[in-house]
Amino acid sequence: MATMTRDELNKIKQAALAEKKKIVVKVCLSSGGVAAGSQETMIALRNEAKKRGVAVDFEARRCGCFGKCAEDPIVHVFVEGMVDAVYARVTADRVETLFEKHIIGRQIIQEWLLEKNDAKQLKIVLRNTGVIDPESFKDYVANDGYQALAKALLDMTPDQVIAEMKASGLRGRGGAGFPTGLKWELTRKTASDQRYVICNGDEGDPGAYMDRSVLEGDPHSVIEGLAIAAYATGSTKGYFYIRAEYPLAVERVQKAIKQAYQYGLLGKNIFGTSFSFDVDIRLGAGAFVCGEETALIASIEGRRGYPHPRPPFPSVKGLFGKPTCINNVETLANIPVILTKGAAWFSSIGVDKSKGTKVFALTGKVKHSGLVEVPMGTTLRQIVFEIGGGPSGDAKVKAIQTGGPSGGVIPEQFFDTPVSYENLQKLGSIMGSGGMIVMDETDSMVDIAKFYLGFCVDESCGKCAPCRVGGKQMLGYLEKILDGKGEPADLDKLRSISHAMQKASLCGLGQTAPNPVLSTLKYFEKEYTDRIPSLSAAPAGKA
Amino acid sequence: MDRELIMKTVEEIVAPWENKEGNLIMILHQIQNRFSYVPREVSFEVAKRLNIPMARIYEVITFFNYFKLSPPGRHVISVCMGTACYLKGAKGLLTEIQEEIGLLPGQSTADKNFYLQMVRCLGCCGQAPVLTVGEKVYGRLVPGQVKNILAEYKAPAVEGAV
Numbered sequence: 001m002a003t004m005t006r007d008e009l010n011k012i013k014q015a016a017l018a019e020k021k022k023i024v025v026k027v028c029l030s031s032g033g034v035a036a037g038s039q040e041t042m043i044a045l046r047n048e049a050k051k052r053g054v055a056v057d058f059e060a061r062r063c064g065c066f067g068k069c070a071e072d073p074i075v076h077v078f079v080e081g082m083v084d085a086v087y088a089r090v091t092a093d094r095v096e097t098l099f100e101k102h103i104i105g106r107q108i109i110q111e112w113l114l115e116k117n118d119a120k121q122l123k124i125v126l127r128n129t130g131v132i133d134p135e136s137f138k139d140y141v142a143n144d145g146y147q148a149l150a151k152a153l154l155d156m157t158p159d160q161v162i163a164e165m166k167a168s169g170l171r172g173r174g175g176a177g178f179p180t181g182l183k184w185e186l187t188r189k190t191a192s193d194q195r196y197v198i199c200n201g202d203e204g205d206p207g208a209y210m211d212r213s214v215l216e217g218d219p220h221s222v223i224e225g226l227a228i229a230a231y232a233t234g235s236t237k238g239y240f241y242i243r244a245e246y247p248l249a250v251e252r253v254q255k256a257i258k259q260a261y262q263y264g265l266l267g268k269n270i271f272g273t274s275f276s277f278d279v280d281i282r283l284g285a286g287a288f289v290c291g292e293e294t295a296l297i298a299s300i301e302g303r304r305g306y307p308h309p310r311p312p313f314p315s316v317k318g319l320f321g322k323p324t325c326i327n328n329v330e331t332l333a334n335i336p337v338i339l340t341k342g343a344a345w346f347s348s349i350g351v352d353k354s355k356g357t358k359v360f361a362l363t364g365k366v367k368h369s370g371l372v373e374v375p376m377g378t379t380l381r382q383i384v385f386e387i388g389g390g391p392s393g394d395a396k397v398k399a400i401q402t403g404g405p406s407g408g409v410i411p412e413q414f415f416d417t418p419v420s421y422e423n424l425q426k427l428g429s430i431m432g433s434g435g436m437i438v439m440d441e442t443d444s445m446v447d448i449a450k451f452y453l454g455f456c457v458d459e460s461c462g463k464c465a466p467c468r469v470g471g472k473q474m475l476g477y478l479e480k481i482l483d484g485k486g487e488p489a490d491l492d493k494l495r496s497i498s499h500a501m502q503k504a505s506l507c508g509l510g511q512t513a514p515n516p517v518l519s520t521l522k523y524f525e526k527e528y529t530d531r532i533p534s535l536s537a538a539p540a541g542k543a
Numbered sequence: 544m545d546r547e548l549i550m551k552t553v554e555e556i557v558a559p560w561e562n563k564e565g566n567l568i569m570i571l572h573q574i575q576n577r578f579s580y581v582p583r584e585v586s587f588e589v590a591k592r593l594n595i596p597m598a599r600i601y602e603v604i605t606f607f608n609y610f611k612l613s614p615p616g617r618h619v620i621s622v623c624m625g626t627a628c629y630l631k632g633a634k635g636l637l638t639e640i641q642e643e644i645g646l647l648p649g650q651s652t653a654d655k656n657f658y659l660q661m662v663r664c665l666g667c668c669g670q671a672p673v674l675t676v677g678e679k680v681y682g683r684l685v686p687g688q689v690k691n692i693l694a695e696y697k698a699p700a701v702e703g704a705v
Contacts, residue, residue: 031665031666031667031680032666032667032669032670032682034680035667035670035673035680035681035682036670036682036683068669069667069668069669069670070669070670070683071669072669072670203666204663204664205664206624206625206626206629206663206664207625207626207627207664207668208664208666208668209664209666209667209668212666213666244572244609245609245662245663245664245665245666246666280563282565282568282569283568283569283572284609285568285571285572285607285608285609285610286607286608286609286663287606287607287608288663299568300565301564301565302564302565302566302567302568302569302603303565303567303602303603304602304603304606304607305606305607320564320565361668363626363627363668363669363671364626364627364630364631365630369627369668369669369671370669401626404626435626437626437627437630439630443630448630451626451629452626455663459663461606
């Protein structure tokens with residue numbers, strides 16, 4: 001294992017920047033891309049290049065997620081002397097035309113261009129995804145990779161790093177929004193012979209895939225963020241906890257960790273300092289509750305993923321009983337940029353107590369489904385209509401849902417609200433990890449509430465009664481209402497069980513499970529009463 | 544199953560993890576990768592090898608959805624039930640599968656050719672609705688396509704390689 005120095009890092013960077021081919025074609029090979037046949041596109045591109053003898057200056061590369069999975073296979077074409085073009089839906093059978101018109105004929109194929117809707121976006125977390133080859137260490141370094149780690153280790157003390165994080169105003173992107181710098185400080189302050197850092201990549205919210213995209217598209221940025229967190233908190237050991245349902249993300253992180261060790265960016269005496277840091281991967285096994293930090297810790301310890309009451313918080317007593325700092329993937333991906341560009345720069349983006357950007361997985365009944373990264377303070381309407389292009393079908397947009405099974409629905413009349421942790425909470429939803437699902441007039445809110453509640457009932461670990469019993473009872477009432485057999489008193493029962501669950505459940509899963517029901521009841525009570533025969537003139541029925 | 548093969552496999556899998564804290568779930572992952580489920584006789588050997596009670600292994604297997612206690616069919620069909628897929632017709636996919644091969648989630652066909660499960664979000668929401676057969680992902684499905692997809696895997700079948 002080599003010892004990395006700042007000079008060496010800069011040399012690798014310069015060399016990588018100098019190695020530029022005249023024609024580069026990048027294909028998105030993330031889960032979404034592969035699902036749409038991008039692997040076949042890649043093979044076809046290589047074959048076509050060989051056939052036409054343009055192999056010398058030509059390079060077909062993989063790249064990470066563009067975040068616009070609905071348009072996959074996405075192909076990015078760079079030909080020297082021409083503007084870059086990003087094409088949508090380039091299936092293998094379109095490759096020949098791509099060569100003929102663009103690469104040989106040097107003409108942009110206008111009708112294939114991916115619709116650009118980036119004006120309102122600002123890419124910090126997604127700065128590299130879809131741009132660099134996620135399996136290339138040099139590509140990451142060429143894009144300022146590991147400069148922040150060098151700066152932290154060589155120019156700053158751990159306390160300075162923590163102060164910078166606190167000044168930046170960065171808050172946890174996993175959903176709860178706890179200030180990251182404060183979390184680091186609490187972990188550091190707890191006296192112990194051993195501390196741990198964990199990257200929470202257990203992205204369980206159904207309908208969200210920000211973390212998958214970052215892990216698949218830019219794994220080194222998360223490793224770098226985790227290493228900086230380790231330095232700041234005084235940890236020597238870190239874990240990536242990743243869903244087993246994301247095999248490609250696991251593979252990419254594995255490769256990136258190996259490369260980081262090879263170049264001396266993980267392991268002993270990093271950058272020749274006294275700081276040593278080891279990283280390992282642990283897989284989830286299909287339990288939503290394991291996104292909750294105490295349950296996640298139990299799972300890494302090889303036990304059932306049962307949560308336990310806090311305090312003690314993991315920063316005091318966490319993994320194997322030692323102080324532990326758990327940060328979400330998106331949070332960690334922000335960190336290298338904050339250190340490089342400075343806290344003042346970061347805190348100039350956003351609003352009030354919500355700084356920086358947030359990545360959303362914009363899906364459902366929206367025209368341009370995909371990942372979007374916007375400065376905090378962007379309005380929901382801008383996200384759904386300007387970036388997302390409005391509804392996908394003929395029906396009007398009725399509401400969006402944020403925060404997944406722990407969140408709530410926000411009806412269209414509130415779409416002019418600027419996105420921030422506090423604003424979404426005021427509306428009865430939460431920021432959550434970043435799922436944003438658009439619903440139109442054809443979607444039944446009662447059915448959606450049942451969908452989310454059913455999810456939480458399935459995923460309840462069963463340890464505490466309010467969650468285990470309450471969820472099941474509520475589901476029963478929702479089914480009764482959907483079957484057209486509801487009674488007016490059922491709505492009160494739903495509300496009172498909801499409040500009991502919110503107050504008495506042990507962990508976040510049970511405390512927030514009623515949110516989708518409460519928020520649909522709040523904004524769309526009529527959809528409930530329409531299905532209750534004694535309250536509605538119209539017959540109930542259609543789901 | 545051949546006892547010697549089991550012992551050999553368990554040794555191979557357990558040895559690198561032996562002294563690592565919290566190794567059990569990672570060991571079970573590798574066992575399931577190897578056997579497609581976690582066979583009882585293999586669990587016995589793991590318990591012995593790690594010197595832990597069998598109940599420790601079963602409490603973990605039965606908690607996590609990912610681990611299977613019986614062999615699934617040759618082809619595992621996973622229908623994504625994430626929110627985006629749900630809104631865009633995942634329930635219809637389940638109905639079509641049931642009409643075609645008579646399976647409900649959690650069931651295998653009599654010839655063990657297919658096993659059907661629901662999964663919570665594959666992270667391909669832009670392609671909704673999505674299902675996978677083995678490793679192969681089918682996205683942007685519209686009603687009527689399921690029949691043709693399943694036909695690719697009629698027994699005896701060749702794996703849909705990607």
